[in-house]
Amino acid sequence: MATCSRIAAEILYACANMVAGIKDIAYFINVDDIDKDSCTFDVDNPLLLTQLVLKATSPTPYAYRVEGHNYSNEHDTALVKGTYYNSWEHNFRFRIFDNSPDVKLWINTIVGSRFVVVQENNFSNTDSPAGRTVFEVLGWDFGLEIKEAVRVAADEELAGGWNLLAGCSEKLKESKPPLALFVGGDIATTRSAIADLLE
Amino acid sequence: MDSNILAVREFARDYVNGGAGQRTAERRRTIQNAYFALTGTQLRKTCSTCYIEAIFKIINAMEKQPSRYQLKRGAVLFAFGDASKTMTNANITDELAEWHLKNTRGAASLFAVIPTDSKTAETVEMLKPNEPAEKTPAAMVETVNKDVVNKPTNKPKPATVKKSTAASKRRPPQHKTKK
Numbered sequence: 296m297a298t299c300s301r302i303a304a305e306i307l308y309a310c311a312n313m314v315a316g317i318k319d320i321a322y323f324i325n326v327d328d329i330d331k332d333s334c335t336f337d338v339d340n341p342l343l344l345t346q347l348v349l350k351a352t353s354p355t356p357y358a359y360r361v362e363g364h365n366y367s368n369e370h371d372t373a374l375v376k377g378t379y380y381n382s383w384e385h386n387f388r389f390r391i392f393d394n395s396p397d398v399k400l401w402i403n404t405i406v407g408s409r410f411v412v413v414q415e416n417n418f419s420n421t422d423s424p425a426g427r428t429v430f431e432v433l434g435w436d437f438g439l440e441i442k443e444a445v446r447v448a449a450d451e452e453l454a455g456g457w458n459l460l461a462g463c464s465e466k467l468k469e470s471k472p473p474l475a476l477f478v479g480g481d482i483a484t485t486r487s488a489i490a491d492l493l494e
Numbered sequence: 495m496d497s498n499i500l501a502v503r504e505f506a507r508d509y510v511n512g513g514a515g516q517r518t519a520e521r522r523r524t525i526q527n528a529y530f531a532l533t534g535t536q537l538r539k540t541c542s543t544c545y546i547e548a549i550f551k552i553i554n555a556m557e558k559q560p561s562r563y564q565l566k567r568g569a570v571l572f573a574f575g576d577a578s579k580t581m582t583n584a585n586i587t588d589e590l591a592e593w594h595l596k597n598t599r600g601a602a603s604l605f606a607v608i609p610t611d612s613k614t615a616e617t618v619e620m621l622k623p624n625e626p627a628e629k630t631p632a633a634m635v636e637t638v639n640k641d642v643v644n645k646p647t648n649k650p651k652p653a654t655v656k657k658s659t660a661a662s663k664r665r666p667p668q669h670k671t672k673k
Contacts, residue, residue, distance in 0.1 A: 330566060333603050349567035351606030354535070356567065397540045479572045484580060491582045492568040494535060 311421055317370050318415040319363040321389065322489060324349070326409045326438030328356030337477075344432055344474045347413075349492060358413065358492035364392055370414055370433070375468050382468030385433040387412045391457040394446065402444055402457060409438030412461060413476060413489065426482030430489070432474040437467050498528035499552060506549045517545075528552055563591035564607035571598055 330350040337343035349356045367390040375382045391398055412433040420428040433439060443460035447453070463469055478488040501524050508516045509525075522545055529537040529548045532555055537548050565571070565583050571594045573579035581590045592612070594601045602608065 333566060333569070346569065346604075348569045348604060351566050357535075358568075393540075395540070479570045479580060484570055484572065487582050487584060488568050488570045491565075491570075491584060494533070494538070 309420070309422075314416075314418040316366055316417045317368050318417065319366065319368055320415065321361050321363075321368055321387070322358040322413040322492065323361055323405075324358045324411045324413065324492065325356065326411050326434065328352075329411060342471055342474050343427065344435075344476045345478060347432070347476055347478070347488065347492070357494040358489070360493060361389060361391075363389055367392075368414065370431075370473075372433075372473055382470060383472050384463050385439060385469055385473055386463075387414065387433055387439060387461045389459055389461070390453060391459065392453070394455055394457070398457070402441075402459070405459075406441045406444060409434075409440055410461070411435060411438055419482070424477075424480055424482075426485065427475055427477045429482055430476040430485060432476050434461075434463065434469065435471070435474050436469050437464060440464055498524050498531055499556065502528045502549060502552050503556065506553060510546055510549060525549060525552075561586045561588050561591060562607070562609045563588060563605060563612075566604055566606045569604040571601055571604060573598065 328349050330348045333346065333348040334344065335346040337345050349358075369388040371386050373384050375384050391402070414431050414433065416429055416431060418428055419426050439461040440463075441459055442462045443458070445458045446455065447458075448455045450456075476485060476489075478485040505516070505521060505524075509521055525545050525548050526537045526539075529535075529552065532552055538544055541547075563586060565581070565586060567583070569582070571579075571581045573594075579590065579593065581594060591605070595605075595608070595612070
């Protein structure tokens with residue numbers, strides 16, 4: 296059997312405890328707005344995105360912030376084993392605590408969109424340079440799509456808010472696990488880069 | 495300057511402090527118009543602090559010295575070991591942008607706007623991979639001229655492709671693939 300990669304490093308136990316969960320704020324970017332020709336990856340690790348740049352088109356593309364509440368954002372990823380090729384499922388569940396016409400219009404729009412999600416993990420590794428585990432990018436290859444959008448008016452937990460699930464397409468899954476985003480060699484520069492994506 | 499922006503600067507302090515009768519619908523409309531005049535995009539009004547955030551954005555934008563250069567959204571340029579050279583759209587200046595265009599390889603592709611009278615981008619494009627980035631255009635011209643002078647004039651013409659000869663007919667082309 297022809298294999299395309301070989302194990303070339305050890306995994307040693309890191310004594311620092313991990314911290315579960317992701318932050319309440321996530322960033323959504325239309326997948327077509329990303330200038331992939333200008334984006335760069337770490338030379339040694341194709342899963343480490345070192346520059347996330349939007350196209351210079353008109354109207355100006357932006358990243359859009361989606362704010363949850365009390366750990367209402369969730370994420371999971373899993374390998375999808377195939378006969379010849381493997382792929383990855385990226386899921387991002389988020390909740391919107393509102394039902395205004397603006398919110399409904401936003402939901403109706405995103406249902407027809409494909410988008411990348413940038414999420415912030417609670418866990419930040421302490422290895423130098425610290426902070427490479429903080430930001431992750433979901434749906435880099437194809438973008439995610441909304442797979443569930445549910446509102447139960449009498450729901451006790453959400454009190455009539457929206458519960459949405461973004462994931463990969465039924466046909467095309469991602470070729471890699473979620474990418475790490477780490478710009479400029481430190482977490483402060485990464486945060487300023489993300490801030491620059493916003494409107 | 496847009497009259498709405500001037501109006502926002504006048505009532506900004508009162509509006510943010512939020513005294514009685516300060517946050518009127520008319521002022522909100524003025525903020526929306528000023529925001530649109532400044533950014534070209536509509537103000538999002540879905541959050542409770544959107545108008546106050548817009549006021550700060552307007553005031554900060556007015557205080558900042560405008561740059562003729564603009565990076566693509568999200569782009570960060572940095573110099574190894576010199577944090578003062580780290581540049582985003584938030585701290586971009588003409589001097590810093592020109593420094594990166596001269597010294598950072600591939601920087602030009604991260605710019606959304608480069609003024610047409612800027613020669614720095616062309617300088618970067620002309621550099622060859624092994625040449626130092628600090629090389630000036632004048633030095634490059636000199637190098638090119640030297641190459642032209644040293645080039646032998648009686649250099650034989652490159653061999654033209656011959657038509658098939660009898661030998662080539664006898665021997666079929668060899669392939670590198672193994673059987």
